[in-house]
């Protein structure tokens with residue numbers, strides 16, 4: 001599909017002043033970090049004449065309302081931007097998708113690979129399948145269990161985006177905020193616009209195949 005025919009939804013994970021978000025080693029939270037990434041990505045997508053809409057929640061605004069609006073917008077696909085944090089620190093990029101969505105998996109592969117190229121750290125400890133895609137383990141039932149680290153978060157509010165959107169959707173963890181080196185790199189790439197551009201280019205690359 002041509003860029004100008006694409007309808008793309010970009011959502012900033014969490015909300016302003018959110019208590020559910022992770023904070024990086026320098027104290028920046030996911031919402032603040034990804035707000036700039038999302039702005040840059042959207043500007044780039046608009047320059048390519050894609051039909052793109054951005055959602056970023058102020059304090060107290062509900063994710064369900066955003067999801068309803070994304071569905072109404074009839075996006076061809078949607079991405080919600082986050083960063084991860086695990087102990088001990090690992091580094092990489094992760095794309096999460098709903099287990100029954102093959103298109104979601106394909107979009108997750110695209111995004112995780114493209115974004116990882118921008119924030120990859122040599123020799124870092126990797127969570128399983130990093131730089132690629134981690135999926136929900138369908139065998140373990142729905143709501144699913146996070147397969148890579150055995151973290152169980154049934155009904156985690158951040159799952160709603162994957163579950164309730166009506167188009168292929170990916171929750172993208174661009175990097176690990178508590179990995180010093182990867183976060184420093186991600187900050188550089190964010191600040192100079194490289195990260196937002198990588199997200200945009202990746203979305204266009206996926207859209208081109210539709």
Ligand SMILES: [Zn+2]
Pocket residue numbers: 013014021022030082083158
């Ligand atoms: Zn998050």
